[in-house]
Amino acid sequence: MEAASHHLTRVISHGMNAETVISDWPALTSAEVARILQHYPQAGKPQRLVWHSPRPFSAACVMHTDAGEIFIKRHHLKVRDVDALAEEHRFVAHLHANGLPVSTALPTVDGATAFTDEHWTYEVHWLAPGVDLYRDAMSWTPFSSKVHAYSAGRMLAQLHQAAAGYDAPARKAGALISSFTIFSAADPMPQLQAYIERRPAVADYLAHRSWRDEVAQHLLPFHARLKPYLNALTPLWTHNDWHASNLLWTNRSPHAQVQTVLDFGLSDRTCALHDLATAIERNIVEWLAIPHRPDQLIHLDLLDALLDGYASLLPLSQTQMLTLAALLPLVHAEFALAELDYFHGITHAPHNAALAYDTYFLGHAAWFNSAEGKRLLRHLQGRAAQL
The missing domain is CATH 3.90.1200.10 (Aminoglycoside phosphotransferase (APH), C-terminal lobe)
Incomplete structure (x- = not known):
């Protein structure tokens, strides 16, 4: 699979049944995030990578920078390109303008809300406010109250x-x-x-x-x-x-x-x-x-x-x-x-x-x-x- 050609580090991911598996997608690395954040002037300079997401269809992490906590998500180009992410981001921007508490995407230096590098597409957000209470919950896990x-x-x-x-x-x-x-x-x-x-x-x-x-x-x-x-x-x-x-x-x-x-x-x-x-x-x-x-x-x-x-x-x-x-x-x-x-x-x-x-x-x-x-x-x- 070509997705594995550049990065070999994997994380534990949620599988399709009730088990955890090795992720399909290589984990984001500090060097990779630092390279991508150069295209996002608001994001600040990276300091340390603090968390990898266990979600299965993409790779994501939280990076602490001198400007705050940043959430970075990486998709394979066959899953999302810049135009496909822009479709999502325009909807989110509409919801935000109408008062819904959502996390809008940060713009690149070119004003786009996503960035392509080789066969990957990236999106960057500020870490949204709130407690990630169900962070480790598998799909189809019920509410706890x-x-x-x-x-x-x-x-x-x-x-x-x-x-x-x-x-x-x-x-x-x-x-x-x-x-x-x-x-x-x-x-x-x-x-x-x-x-x-x-x-x-x-x-x-x-x-x-x-x-x-x-x-x-x-x-x-x-x-x-x-x-x-x-x-x-x-x-x-x-x-x-x-x-x-x-x-x-x-x-x-x-x-x-x-x-x-x-x-x-x-x-x-x-x-x-x-x-x-x-x-x-x-x-x-x-x-x-x-x-x-x-x-x-x-x-x-x-x-x-x-x-x-x-x-x-x-x-x-x-x-x-x-x-x-x-x-x-x-x-x-x-x-x-x-x-x-x-x-x-x-x-x-x-x-x-x-x-x-x-x-x-x-x-x-x-x-x-x-x-x-x-x-x-x-x-x-x-x-x-x-x-």
């Missing part, structure tokens, strides 16, 4: 309020973007075909799979439930990765509030209910625990707190709640395909590619036919009936 869930729901509503009026087109097709273009259509199969054709690695992986039959079996029945509600979905730029670990908190207590919103790497033009369904999928269901305890996977108390927090600013109608229940089984599908594209086409990891397709794309939808999955959907439908 109902107060946290309520605050996260309320902040998500604030984000949707701040996003109003941002009318940039959807992002260009690229790796690791959580879009909503397939199952938002009245007939999803032509959209799925087009999605696959735009991504040669996905097409290659699926060439020997009966993917049309698999989609028809596992996903299309859920789409039939969603279809009556599609016209009610209003396009909106959204976060698309609303997990507790992408939020910074006021303190370490169970009563902490969200202080800063991080990581807009998956942001795109979807809709508010897609974002809210993603928040449920990320924080309420312990997907990684399915092999160990299949009957204790969902946290309905945290779900209610999340929804109550959201509704405290943006009340949900009965139709919206029913739409949310119909959308939830499909909300992870397109990002699962994006992960398949990444693992098969960029990191060349067959095990992870199989996880992305069989376990995430097909399996997460199929889980909603299980007793626990049905219980979660019934709970949402029950909330709708109370409205």
